Amino acid sequence: MNSYETHEHDVLVIGAGGAGLRAAIEASAAGCSVALVCKSLLGKAHTVMAEGGMAASMANVDDRDNWKVHFADTMRGGQYLNNWVMAQHHAKEAPARVRELEAWGAVFDRTADGRILQRNFGGHRYPRLAHVGDRTGLEMIRTLQDYGVHRGIDVFMEMTVHTLLLDSGASDLGRSALRADTSSGMSARSADLPRVIGAFGYDRPRGQFRVWKARAVVLATGGIGKAFRITSNSWEYTGDGHALAYEAGADLMDMEFVQFHPTGMVWPPSVRGLLVTEGVRGEGGRLLNKDGKRFMFDDVPPLYRNQVATDAEEGWRYVTGDKNANRPPELLTRDHVARCINREVKAGRGSPHGGVYLDIAWIKEKLGGAAEAHIKKKLPSMYHQFHTLAGLDITKEPMEVGPTTHYVMGGVRVDGDTQMSTVPGLFAAGEVAAGLHGANRLGGNSLSDLVVFGKRAGEHAAAFAKEHGAGAVNPAQVEDAQRRALGPLERKTGENPYAIQHDLQGMMQDLVGIVRTEAEMTRALEGIKKLRERAASVAAPGSREYNPGWNTAIDLSNLLTVSEAVTRAALERKESRGAQFREDYPAKRDEYAAFNIVLRRGGVTDAMQVVREPLRPMPEELKKVIEENK
């Protein structure tokens, strides 16, 4: 059949954002040969789009901060569905990961005494986010990239991984010395699954097939935002790692929890979904409906009544630093604000283009002539973004904003210490892994997630690689993958992949979006089944070289898998918690606090199974930490 180039390394890292780069650096430092495969050019991954900062309790600005407070904040934000092992590692190790970035050349904003400056963010008790203006993600990825390229890592740019290769040979290799977390029940399952021994894929510029043989594989592929129509995510976010892991037999977990950021651009159409930072509301931006009403004051959840300003005046005092004032209702949690905006639009009180108004220009009532300069100084990229793309001056006019798909809390279920999945030799870190964020992620916890768990995944993948020999590639598996990959190119007639992708995005947006019901999601499952049938006959004319139609056709299967996982998990969780809002079950239910929802291949039909996995009991000392910080 088709020929392919073969590469052989100890560790293969798939994805070169913050997590993938950090994993590659760590595995390389452990003496392993490392291949780093990325869909884009190096340094272009989604990490560049992160704005706010990375959360780490360095206590540079408020010395009351420490890992315990960060741990408790993260668990509360995640509604206690988080993997507490990960939340603990994250809170303890994030400060060291920030300092390490500085040692590698990152230039964070400074405090008056010359240390790394930290800023406030939603859900974090103290100023905790190390940052560089509103481009922290760029600083992180460039630092890791520039450090990493001098570490002898083999980088494969603009390549797509299509299938994970599983060991066909001596299976005892895959079953020995698994350092899985025994108390979580993961090792028992691991022993039944064949080990991952590499990956099959292709380079997009030439369309040539490749096989990367490796003793351990780290997934660091990011999220799934492109399953939805309105998203702040780039084209790369097609759930590749989620689907690759699932196909290889690994568990996915918490997939019902998709974070919708309340404020994305809605106009012009071409930039719909592009993020409008929380910082606008942090500077005093108010949300108004078409009647000019500040609607957020109408709906304050009982839990937060004592923490929210009673009037606009108190809200303004809060954002200008009065520690005795309560926050304006615009600064409630992301899930709540997104739902309120959604409600206004559905009730016909939205702006002309289907959003609501976000008004920062009003602060001239408070600051007079200084307002314009203040806005430009505090929100430079927002000013630039609206000025360039919408022809709108945010110092003079209100913006139109609406919710946008931003992040998936769910992902590959991993061991909290090693980041290894239930498939031996397969690791996951960053957005593609589940556990740290539970039902809802706090802003700023993503960038720290990338480096804390990227490092851990790299370290343990390297250890695994050293303990295990090379596996045997099964030629039949490679041939099968080639056949499936070439299908769309070889079909002379068939549907356009863009049309199917577009229909899937629209359906997920409408039926499995911010507000969910059983009836709509049942329809979505039917719809996914039909789209899968259509996708099976998709055609992508043209050559193999840099053919975007073909690439889209290949991504489709991943998008369908993650869409099904999100929908099935959301149906199973008959309650509203964190990012999941069920109109038919609008309250939180205690019995649902006891388990995570896991999805895996299985059964006689090899269909997607939905399993409730009980949470591991938390040790007393961590319970105490949470109590002390309530």
Next chain:
Amino acid sequence: MAKPAADKAYSTPDAEPARPSPGPSTPGTRRGVFKIWRSDGTGGEFKEYTTTVSEGMVVLDAVHQIQAESAPDLACRWNCKAGKCGSCSAEINGQPKLMCMTRMDQLPADTPTTIEPMRAFPPIKDLVTDVSWNFRVKKRIAPFKPRKPDAPDGTWRMQQADVDRVQEFRKCIECFLCQDVCHVLRDHHKHEEFIGPRFYVHAAALEMHPLDTADRVSDLKNEFGIGYCNITKCCTKVCPEHITITDNAIIPLKERVVDEFFDPLTRLLRVFRPKPAGRP
């Protein structure tokens, strides 16, 4: 009136089709004519495409729409579509720009819009060029090497005022438009002897980093060809991040080269002290 994109058989995954009109809110809608460079990497030609141009659209939207409507194999590199990743560099009506940040309503409506790849790099296909040379160049530049930590806990102290200028350079999104427009590369093909504006900015960010102790001045003169730059400032003009490349990065680096290699007093001192100690 032109048919809105929403009625098309296909629509792009990302360029949102015009929504069912919220009132008369598709005022700017027109048919746009595009001349797009099509090439398999050897030779090539402009091909003409027509698509609907709606309000607020950027050039990258038009390319996506054309991909979805009539040229699914049209190759184009892009990623964030928010001016943050620097992937979609191209020459639009002859001007080096990011396709995602160039609005159609800033371009003349009465003439076709030409879109072609960056011309300073080898073509791969259509709008995509081989920019791998840039990645190889960066590897040749001595990496960051910090001084010993200032505090017992292994951390450093730096004042904001001392990092401001480095932070300007670190805004770079590596779109390589400055490389594309630099005549030393574009017209004289000095890729072996000259690293280009992007990497002078990179070198400046390292050289002026308050913690860095490595010395790149000799390399800048001998290996990286900084003398070739004759300060035409074309790079500064096209930088989408508005980095003042020439004035803030290249000229200060040239001054360091002059100080170290051509200043008579320094040359004399170098006899006794081979390398300048502190920096910057």
